[in-house]
Amino acid sequence: MADDELEGLAGEYVLGTLDASERNEVEARMHREPVLAAAVAKWAERLQPLADLAGETEPPATAWSGLASRLSAELGDRVVRLRRSVRRWRFATAAALFAASILAIVIIGERQGEPEPGASYVAILGGQGGEPAFVASVDTEARTIRLRRVGHAPPSDRSFELWQVPASGPTVSLGTADAISDLKPLNVALKPGELLAISVEPKGGSPTGKATGPVVFTGTLLPAE
Amino acid sequence: MAEKADADMRARELAALLADVAQRKEAAFRRLYERSSAKLFAVIRRITVSEAAAEEALQEAFLRIWDHADRFDPALASPMTWMTTIARHTAIDNIRRSSERIASTAVAIDELLADRLAAPEVVSDVLASRELRRCIDGMEADRRGMVLLAYCYGWSREELSRRFDRPVATVKTLLRRSLMSLKECLGGG
Numbered sequence: 001m002a003d004d005e006l007e008g009l010a011g012e013y014v015l016g017t018l019d020a021s022e023r024n025e026v027e028a029r030m031h032r033e034p035v036l037a038a039a040v041a042k043w044a045e046r047l048q049p050l051a052d053l054a055g056e057t058e059p060p061a062t063a064w065s066g067l068a069s070r071l072s073a074e075l076g077d078r079v080v081r082l083r084r085s086v087r088r089w090r091f092a093t094a095a096a097l098f099a100a101s102i103l104a105i106v107i108i109g110e111r112q113g114e115p116e117p118g119a120s121y122v123a124i125l126g127g128q129g130g131e132p133a134f135v136a137s138v139d140t141e142a143r144t145i146r147l148r149r150v151g152h153a154p155p156s157d158r159s160f161e162l163w164q165v166p167a168s169g170p171t172v173s174l175g176t177a178d179a180i181s182d183l184k185p186l187n188v189a190l191k192p193g194e195l196l197a198i199s200v201e202p203k204g205g206s207p208t209g210k211a212t213g214p215v216v217f218t219g220t221l222l223p224a225e
Numbered sequence: 226m227a228e229k230a231d232a233d234m235r236a237r238e239l240a241a242l243l244a245d246v247a248q249r250k251e252a253a254f255r256r257l258y259e260r261s262s263a264k265l266f267a268v269i270r271r272i273t274v275s276e277a278a279a280e281e282a283l284q285e286a287f288l289r290i291w292d293h294a295d296r297f298d299p300a301l302a303s304p305m306t307w308m309t310t311i312a313r314h315t316a317i318d319n320i321r322r323s324s325e326r327i328a329s330t331a332v333a334i335d336e337l338l339a340d341r342l343a344a345p346e347v348v349s350d351v352l353a354s355r356e357l358r359r360c361i362d363g364m365e366a367d368r369r370g371m372v373l374l375a376y377c378y379g380w381s382r383e384e385l386s387r388r389f390d391r392p393v394a395t396v397k398t399l400l401r402r403s404l405m406s407l408k409e410c411l412g413g414g
Binding site for chain 2: 004007008011012014015016017019020023038040041043044046047048049050051053054055058059060062063064066067070071151152155
């Protein structure tokens with residue numbers, strides 16, 4: 001009996017006759033109930049010959065271009081949310097740095113604010129979803145930063161550009177980040193707690209020296225050991 | 226047999242593309258679109274009322290495919306079947322949101338549909354299609370009509386209720402009974 005109910009629900013799900021709330025419920029349950037997910041998949045296979053009957057109709061060429069721009073608009077929405085979180089993080093970073101500087105004064109007053117010679121720092125730069133996109137490692141003695149890409153490449157007509165985002169004052173470009181792994185000379189002193197960000201720019205990097213495109217990934221430098 | 230091998234190869238290629246799309250590879254997404262959009266567009270076009278609505282639904286379907294590619298499980302379904310389910314549901318969502326559909330439900334049941342079920346040039350799995358045809362042929366006419374209108378044209382229980390002059394609850398019961406007999410006829414597996 002329960003089997004018939006599950007089969008009927010799965011079959012109607014594939015048939016398309018469930019109303020919106022019933023359908024949402026089936027979709028939510030499919031994640032938790034492999035039996036239901038398997039029943040749905042079987043119904044889809046059973047009825048697929050009816051879909052094949054429709055044959056093939058070439059969609060208009062505008063369908064792909066519209067799809068591509070909707071996809072980048074979706075990415076854009078994510079970027080606006082990221083920008084907000086960058087502002088929040090900037091504030092949080094400033095507060096954390098302030099707290100850290102007080103601690104430093106109390107514990108080792110004279111070394112406050114100075115990067116240690118030969119120190120290494122790392123930052124994991126990620127997007128809104130939290131998945132890592134780049135790993136940055138700074139070698140203060142060699143004055144280099146290594147960027148290792150672990151996420152996807154930029155669109156072919158765009159470049160990723162890495163930025164230092166100081167708590168106050170203008171952002172500083174640290175160069176483009178299109179290669180899967182890139183060792184760059186560092187033209188600025190970076191400290192733990194420093195915020196790094198990656199924006200999407202025209203191919204070859206921002207023409208203005210400031211980020212012009214959306215900020216897609218951010219991360220904070222931490223001592224490597 | 227050559228067709229079967231061909232279909233298997235295409236399925237493997239689509240599955241690999243879906244795996245790449247799940248990794249957010251945009252080039253793979255473009256290839257997936259090139260390989261599957263004509264089939265999905267044909268499926269969507271049967272459900273939607275206009276070419277413009279079909280184009281809109283196709284784009285939405287591919288955005289869903291992009292978003293959920295990581296949920297595709299090749300052990301459960303073939304890639305084309307998985308994408309077809311998404312495309313049909315997207316098209317159905319679109320027509321149920323708009324009212325234009327209600328006025329245009331004069332679509333005649335395609336009586337030829339069942340006859341064409343065994344046409345090998347359009348159906349990827351000829352054996353499955355012949356079996357399905359045999360079972361659909363065996364159904365009582367109204368029930369066959371309901372199943373075909375729902376699956377191929379996206380008719381809701383309410384629309385079927387008006388077309389067949391039966392209460393909505395009866396339509397639901399008849400659909401489920403039809404599905405059960407179809408499953409049994411196809412061997413239950």
